[in-house]
Amino acid sequence: MLFEIITTSLMGGITATAFLKKRGLATNDSGKIQRIFSLSGLNVKDGKDALTTQLIKKKQYEWGWEYKYRIPLGRSFNDYLNKMDILQDGINNRRKLINFADLKELQWDKGIIQQLQELWKRKLTEKKEIELDFDGLLIIRVYDKPLPKRINWNPAFTKPDTWSITVGFTRNGNIIRHDFDKDKHLIIAGATGFGKSAILKLITTLLIAQQPENVELSLIDLKGGSAFHRFKDCKQVKYYSRNPKSAREVLQSVQMNMNESFENVVDKGFEDVKEAKIKKRHFVIIDEAADLSDDKEAMEIITDIARRGRSAGYYLIFCTQYPTTQVIPSQTKRNIIARLCYVVDTDTASRVVLDEGGADKLPDIPGRGIYKNNVKRFVVQSPYISNDEIKSIILPHIIKKEVNNGQNETFTKRGTDSVTFEEI
Numbered sequence: 062m063l064f065e066i067i068t069t070s071l072m073g074g075i076t077a078t079a080f081l082k083k084r085g086l087a088t089n090d091s092g093k094i095q096r097i098f099s100l101s102g103l104n105v106k107d108g109k110d111a112l113t114t115q116l117i118k119k120k121q122y123e124w125g126w127e128y129k130y131r132i133p134l135g136r137s138f139n140d141y142l143n144k145m146d147i148l149q150d151g152i153n154n155r156r157k158l159i160n161f162a163d164l165k166e167l168q169w170d171k172g173i174i175q176q177l178q179e180l181w182k183r184k185l186t187e188k189k190e191i192e193l194d195f196d197g198l199l200i201i202r203v204y205d206k207p208l209p210k211r212i213n214w215n216p217a218f219t220k221p222d223t224w225s226i227t228v229g230f231t232r233n234g235n236i237i238r239h240d241f242d243k244d245k246h247l248i249i250a251g252a253t254g255f256g257k258s259a260i261l262k263l264i265t266t267l268l269i270a271q272q273p274e275n276v277e278l279s280l281i282d283l284k285g286g287s288a289f290h291r292f293k294d295c296k297q298v299k300y301y302s303r304n305p306k307s308a309r310e311v312l313q314s315v316q317m318n319m320n321e322s323f324e325n326v327v328d329k330g331f332e333d334v335k336e337a338k339i340k341k342r343h344f345v346i347i348d349e350a351a352d353l354s355d356d357k358e359a360m361e362i363i364t365d366i367a368r369r370g371r372s373a374g375y376y377l378i379f380c381t382q383y384p385t386t387q388v389i390p391s392q393t394k395r396n397i398i399a400r401l402c403y404v405v406d407t408d409t410a411s412r413v414v415l416d417e418g419g420a421d422k423l424p425d426i427p428g429r430g431i432y433k434n435n436v437k438r439f440v441v442q443s444p445y446i447s448n449d450e451i452k453s454i455i456l457p458h459i460i461k462k463e464v465n466n467g468q469n470e471t472f473t474k475r476g477t478d479s480v481t482f483e484e485i
């Protein structure tokens with residue numbers, strides 16, 4: 062009986078959808094969006110007149126629809142961002158669930174009934190997702206299919222011999238790479254448990270895999286070593302620290318090395334390492350920069366690397382769970398254009414990282430974030446790499462270590478100048 066009801070409603074839905082599709086209306090939500098604007102108070106009263114959010118353009122893409130609106134005087138983009146949940150839930154409050162694109166995916170054979178049942182079940186739980194943007198007009202993108210909640214590691218994500226590192230995928234399936242030779246530094250932020258350490262591990266693995274002979278790493282892991290300990294014996298790791306005191310020593314050493322590189326590059330008349338044809342790049346990767354925010358000297362060195370490191374080939378990946386103006390000083394932020402922000406708790410936190418709201422409105426999905434550089438902004442799902450996969454990639458780069466105990470610190474020396482600062 063239940064199945065009959067389901068299949069009858071399904072066929073009814075299909076017929077209605079087919080009819081609407083013929084008229085080009087099947088997935089167009091513009092009428093509904095206008096009603097949501099009106100019901101949620103986004104239109105503005107001006108005396109007797111109501112100033113409405115005016116639809117200027119709508120366009121259908123493979124992934125869904127894009128609508129462009131002129132917003133009324135008295136409203137800001139932020140007003141719309143604040144109503145994003147209402148907009149998304151309103152759009153999903155729909156009866157038409159099945160469309161022709163779904164039917165095209167089916168194999169019309171003996172298993173068709175089961176396929177229809179599965180499609181119906183999937184459709185009942187499926188949600189359209191929206192994104193808001195502003196370029197003078199309010200842009201609402203309504204995506205028919207949600208961005209995957211998880212994208213597993215695939216060796217195709219590597220781009221050998223480049224500094225271009227995969228950080229995520231867009232809904233259209235486009236791969237988003239952060240090119241450290243263009244945007245030298247990167248801020249990563251997000252609330253606890255949303256994928257910061259996971260992306261740091263992915264970035265570190267890709268740097269080693271793509272540029273094994275040219276990359277040099279300083280890994281500062283103030284979360285007790287959970288993110289970076291597996292890399293510390295890789296030959297590419299020059300300095301490794303997992304406590305604030307030794308982190309300052311690492312930063313002092315890095316600054317000295319950077320000064321030498323600066324002399325070899327800038328003082329010899331080159332604009333940067335690329336122009337000087339120097340292949341080596343040094344990355345300082347800090348997991349939980351907030352733990353250094355009370356250390357004036359460490360913070361000054363970080364700012365110096367952000368300011369002068371680009372010419373010298375010293376790049377910074379600055380990661381924090383607490384994006385406040387104290388943890389990310391304005392001078393550091395000014396020198397780090399690219400940002401990757403996972404879900405954060407508040408609009409203020411989103412603004413500290415991205416200079417705009419939005420990261421607080423992301424769904425609670427680990428790895429879901431906003432990547433932004435000075436040219437573009439994308440909502441992405443970052444790929445996830447497991448510890449076993451990391452291990453198999455970095456194994457050929459791990460070298461045997463000699464241990465040398467100091468009074469308060471263990472210095473693990475590799476080659477001539479690789480040092481692990483580790484308090485015991």
Ligand SMILES: Nc1ncnc2c1ncn2[C@@H]1O[C@H](COP(=O)(O)OP(=O)(O)OP(=O)(O)O)[C@@H](O)[C@H]1O
Nearest residue numbers: 211253254255256257258259382427428443444445
């Ligand atoms: N890109 C991703 N895709 C799918 N799942 C992910 C992704 N990133 C992280 N996760 C899941 O979320 C968990 C927490 O991730 P992670 O340790 O990176 O968070 P975090 O932001 O560093 O948290 P904390 O600040 O508390 O250390 C992981 O163990 C993993 O299960």
